[in-house]
Amino acid sequence: MVKIVKVQFHIAGKLYDFGAGDLELKPGDRVIVETERGRSLATVVTPPREFENEHAPEGLKTIQRKADAADLESAARNATRERDAFEFCLRKISERNMEMKLVKVEYLFDGSKAIFYFTADGRIDFRELVKDLAHQFHTRIEMRQIGVRDESKMIGGIGICGRELCCSSFLRDFEPVSVKMAKEQNLALNPTKISGQCGRLLCCLGYEFETYCSLKKCLPKCGKRVRCGAVEGEVVKLNILEGTVAIRTDDDREMILKGADIKPDQIFDRPKQPRKDGGKEKEPKASPDGEATEKGGDEQQRNGHQHRDRRRDKQKKEKK
Structure with a gap:
């Protein structure tokens, strides 16, 4: 048997499985784990659950230990370094007139790398900026471009509902959202009312979409x-x-x-409306001088003869 817990590295971040070993863990405990990027500080989300060894995830790593006071102090120092790096990078971006928006700076737990998250409309040549940052902080620098949804998740904020943004509080993965979801719930298709702070459609449009669809199946459609x-x-x-x-x-x-x-x-179904003319023959149109012109009059006969002559000439040309 193996005990497995789920941990997260950021609030509302992705969950990762780790072996608990002999540690007594509970949700909220801070632990030190080994990742591909090195040692990291994580938070336990679920209590330990026992699984058979053959049912354990492949390549499962074990939590090294609980975080102590020294680890928490190191994390606090990294937070201070992140704020300083953020301000310095902002100044350099402004000096170089670069069309990019800095979102967040993250230091690895051991301080071996600093990751700068940014948004931009297209590709950015930040080679000179990386040189400035590496010269200033004497560590490895990684520039990572993200989308507007990830930006809102990192920054956080208050939504139009008055609550903290779903993506920065509990929503771990982004699901596809479409305008059809708003239509099915009879919401006003006003972009300012159905869009979030990221400028994309509200994630909460998908929460009740399936419920509305199932309830509407029991009701006749409008117009029936x-x-x-x-x-x-x-x-x-x-x-x-x-x-x-x-x-x-x-x-x-x-x-x-x-x-x-x-x-x-x-x-x-609603019965089809009859034709406005009632299927009757149209009345003869009045000429500009007020006199009626009958169907089949001299003028229409002349037009018919001209049309027939043109068709006959066309056939002769095709035979040639």
Whole structure:
């Protein structure tokens, strides 16, 4: 048997499996783990769970030890170095008029590398900037370009709902979001109302999308006609959460029906509207001087003869 815990390196970051060994761990404990980038400080998210050895993830690493006071002091020093590096890099970007936005600076736990996260519209030549940073901080420098969603996740903030951003508080992975999700929930398609701080569609549009789709399956669509008991009319409005529909009857009354009371055989398409001309022959058009010109008059006969002559000439040319 092997004990496995999940840890994270940042708030709302990805979860990684590590072996607990003989350590007594609980959520919230700070631990030292070995990663591909070297030693790192992580936070335990889940309590230890036992698994059979054959069910353990391949290449599972074991937590080295719990973090002590010296480790926490080292992390605090790195945080101070990150703030200094951020301010220095901002000045250099401004001096060089570089079209990039610095988002965050991260030092590895052992201080062997500094990672500078930035956003930009296109490719940036930052070779001279890297030289300035390496000369100033005497460590390895890595410039990493990220997207606007990752920027909001790193910086954090308050959403239009008044709560902390989902991506910076609990949302670990970004799921695809589409305008269709807003349409299905009858939301106003105003970009300022359905977009987050990153400028992309709100992640929360996907939280209730499947629920709305399942509830709408039980209701007739707008424009359908419904015959339920003595009530017959056209569906003009849906209340998905309450499971009701508004019906406008032929005498222009509006009634509310429960979707559960409407059977599939009581729903049918709206009848097609008859043609405005009623299928009758059109009245002869009036000429500019007020006199009517009849269909089949001398003028139309002349036009018909000219059209026939042109068609005959065309056929002769094709034979040649």
